[in-house]
Amino acid sequence: MRRFIAGLAGLGMLVANAPALVIDIDYTYDGGYFSLNPAAKAALIQAAADVGNAITSTLTAVPGDIYNGEFGVDPMDPTRVKIDWGFDFPNPSNTAVNVTVPAFSLAANHFRLYVGAEALPAGSPELGEGSGVGFSEDVSITNATEGEFPTAMNNAVAASNAGMRRGVGPQMNLINTSSTLGGTTVNYTLQTGAIAGVVTMNSNANWHFDINTNPAPLESDFYSVALHEILHTLGVGTSFTWDSQANGTNWSGQNAMTLNGTGTNLISTDGGHIAEGTMSTSIVTGLPQEVAMDPTLTQGTRKTITQLDLAFLRDLGYTTIAVPEPATVVLLGVAALGLVMIRRRA
Ligand SMILES: [Zn+2]
Structure with a gap:
């Protein structure tokens, strides 16, 4: 952040x-500020x-929050590995409290922006904060045989990365983890792209x-x-x-x-x-x-x-406009002074 x-x-x-990228502003957590x-x-x-x-x-579009990887000889009852994603982020109008939401689907070229404002202490130099959302993932394994598990797991990971990475743009998260069934451990890497973010503005500024x-x-x-x-x-x-x-x-x-x-x-x-x-x-x-x-x-x-x-x-992996858009208005004001400082949260 x-x-x-x-x-x-x-x-x-x-x-x-x-707009090439459509930023969908979500006011659910803004406390009425906007x-x-x-x-x-x-x-x-x-x-x-x-x-x-x-x-x-x-x-690319984000299909949703659940990514299944299946493998097995019985098409009606295969080994299944399921990855459930969730998003978490500080409530933008009360950043001491975290909000968790299930991951959601997004159309291609859409990005969700949660916004809010919070009163920081008088005199705080901080004007706002912004970051991508956090992610959590939950892996469940059903009907598994140990021999089929690695393929099912890797299929789930591939489906997740295809859905959550969005093809281009930055990797927001890169998660190296593993899952074990019986004596078999599968190491894998989950990736997320630019899906959602959260912005808090200082209502006291x-x-x-x-x-x-x-x-x-x-x-x-x-x-x-x-x-x-x-x-x-x-x-x-x-x-x-x-x-x-x-x-x-x-x-x-x-x-x-x-x-x-x-x-x-x-x-x-x-x-x-x-x-x-x-x-x-x-x-x-x-x-x-x-x-x-x-x-x-x-x-x-x-x-x-x-x-x-x-x-x-x-x-960061985006493409951007190559030629500056023409200025619509140009007004140059007198620069005033007063630097404000910033702090950073990991
Ligand atoms: Zn900054």
């Missing part, structure tokens, strides 16, 4: 004919649309919600933070694929290395962000801007997605 913080003013959102704050909701929806429009991958105006000097821009947290939910700083390319503060992914010139010290000291203060070019305004995915947002400023943020998405 990563939390965020406080940018540059600039209005103008991405516009595309149809229905009571229509401007916050509008900023969240815009941020989700802008991220979705920037990603052009074709994520001095927010600027309106996406059509610039934040005042002491305000934190809600759109900018929502954008940042949503990118976390898709694996930036939060996935196995990220971790496999981050070595301390160095980055080995080719797309970001090439664009930036080097991967050395391209990662923040917290390991989950682009290095603090890294500059790139906004794909919305075409102007120089601090990347969306460094750890902080300066009050009174707005961030949009930059070319370097997109390069990191490509290093």
Whole structure:
């Protein structure tokens, strides 16, 4: 999980004919925050649309939560191994409490985003947090003979990985485990892709919600933070694929290395962000801007997605828009000060 913080003013959102990735926002656990704050909701929806429009991958459909592997000579009563998946995540309006939901089906190119807001202590520098959801899996074995078990188990694993990995994009989780029947142990690897994420916004922050105006000097821009947290939910700083390319503060992914010139010290000291203060070019305004995915947002400023943020998405296995969308509006505000800090939860 990563939390965020406080940018540059600039209005103008991405516009595309149809989002390549559809982020379905789920308000089940929002405690009413977004229905009571229509401007916050509008900023969240815009941020989700802008991220979705920037990603052009074709994520395969998720069929559901149960993956069966069968093997045996009796087609009516074969050896069966069943993998039941569940998702768990902190309730986004009460993060001390975990929510567990059965895994669900998703259409191709859809991603589910659980959202909420929680009052953090006054003065907390944290503006939001975002991550993918956690997973749990339960393996059951029925009607098994020990000899048939390995094939049935491996068939179940193959079905699960085909369903949960989504083909492309980051590996959010990579689980090495084993199951045993009698004296036979099968080791296997379960993979999950970008399926769902959770974002909590700090309801105590001095927010600027309106996406059509610039934040005042002491305000934190809600759109900018929502954008940042949503990118976390898709694996930036939060996935196995990220971790496999981050070595301390160095980055080995080719797309970001090439664009930036080097991967050395391209990662923040917290390991989950682009290095603090890294500059790139906004794909919305075409102007120089601090990347969306460094750890902080300066009050009174707005961030949009930059070319370097997109390069990191490509290093995570997504395809992204290759040509910047034309800016719809360009407004450059006076940068105000006030860095906010971020903390990180594993
Ligand atoms: Zn963050």
